[in-house]
Amino acid sequence: MADFEITDRVDITDVVCPVTFVKAKVALEELDDGDILEVRLNDGEPLQNVPRSIKEEGHKILKLNDNEDGTYTLIVKKVEED
Amino acid sequence: MADVDYATLKKGGFMRQKHKNNFSLRLAVVGGTLTSENLKKIAEVADKFGDGHVHLTSRQGVEIPFIKLENIDEVKDALAEGGCKPGVCGPRVRTVTACQGSEICPSGNIDTYNIALKLNDRYFGRELPHKFKFGVTGCQNNCLKAEENDVGIKGALEMKWKSEDCINCGLCAKVCRLDAIKIEDGKVDVDYDKCNYCGRCVKSCPTDAWDSAPAYWVSFGGTFGNNISMGQELVPLITDEEQLFRVTDAAIQFFDDNAKAGERFKVTIDRVGLDKLKKVLNEAYEG
Numbered sequence: 001m002a003d004f005e006i007t008d009r010v011d012i013t014d015v016v017c018p019v020t021f022v023k024a025k026v027a028l029e030e031l032d033d034g035d036i037l038e039v040r041l042n043d044g045e046p047l048q049n050v051p052r053s054i055k056e057e058g059h060k061i062l063k064l065n066d067n068e069d070g071t072y073t074l075i076v077k078k079v080e081e082d
Numbered sequence: 083m084a085d086v087d088y089a090t091l092k093k094g095g096f097m098r099q100k101h102k103n104n105f106s107l108r109l110a111v112v113g114g115t116l117t118s119e120n121l122k123k124i125a126e127v128a129d130k131f132g133d134g135h136v137h138l139t140s141r142q143g144v145e146i147p148f149i150k151l152e153n154i155d156e157v158k159d160a161l162a163e164g165g166c167k168p169g170v171c172g173p174r175v176r177t178v179t180a181c182q183g184s185e186i187c188p189s190g191n192i193d194t195y196n197i198a199l200k201l202n203d204r205y206f207g208r209e210l211p212h213k214f215k216f217g218v219t220g221c222q223n224n225c226l227k228a229e230e231n232d233v234g235i236k237g238a239l240e241m242k243w244k245s246e247d248c249i250n251c252g253l254c255a256k257v258c259r260l261d262a263i264k265i266e267d268g269k270v271d272v273d274y275d276k277c278n279y280c281g282r283c284v285k286s287c288p289t290d291a292w293d294s295a296p297a298y299w300v301s302f303g304g305t306f307g308n309n310i311s312m313g314q315e316l317v318p319l320i321t322d323e324e325q326l327f328r329v330t331d332a333a334i335q336f337f338d339d340n341a342k343a344g345e346r347f348k349v350t351i352d353r354v355g356l357d358k359l360k361k362v363l364n365e366a367y368e369g
Contacts, residue, residue: 047257047286048253048257048282048285048286049188049286051251051286051288052188052286052287052288053188054288055288055289055290061249061288061289062249063249063251064249064251064252064253066252066256074288
């Protein structure tokens, strides 16, 4: 994960759908264009839906890492709307 | 009231109630969709001619109970002003049901409402040896329970990996329920013999690294009344609408040609032979 300069981190493993996405979205809103957010999320439903939902909001997904403890780390670049 | 033609009334969706001279009027609804204009008129009719309530049926229909026989023409005219028509019951093609599909739901693989409208135009009310139900569900979450229907349509996605957009995150392999995706040296390899085209890989992909197109699984002979039986998929994945309607045409015609009066599709299939139906369907599939 050294490839990216992380601006902020959010852990969404303590909440369930649909709050998972909302928590990530709120964290992204705090950031500026081009900032990088690291999101820690659970396997299963959040993994299936959260990366895609963030992408559909217009942000860029850079990477997904398997932490091999039932959680994943998603690296997202904030993209401001025009 | 001596000359009431109950058969005609029933065909027009007037369901006899246990209360003498009262009918529950079934409306034609396609794919569970009504406009606000429809709803306003339904509410108005329920207030004026019914007892102020409506019933939502198990198959996405609306019925207005306590309609009096003598008001039937007036009620029909009032409903028509709001763009509503009476539905059907009896031995014919019933309401085509649908989930919200790809136009609304993030999980949807196919435009279910569009398919439901086309099925409705093609078959609604068609006279047959017994009732015949179509249901359209957008994906394998199967909210609409496709296999409960005489013919059930389920949305799928035909897909192919696009290497140039892939960031190798591995999500597609992770979400695949059939273990059909392997990633080696940055290359996503799909085992299409295992794949059931559910679309989860495409839906989960955070970089749109898939080319995909709507496709359809179709099941035949579902029934969930006195006898319960799940519809079975008898043809391979259908990949375009024209092919879909060739197959549904063949299924309904098989039923029309072979069914005894009062016999559901499942009973006809068991009596006449699954292989015969399969042959007919696969000929239609091939075109």
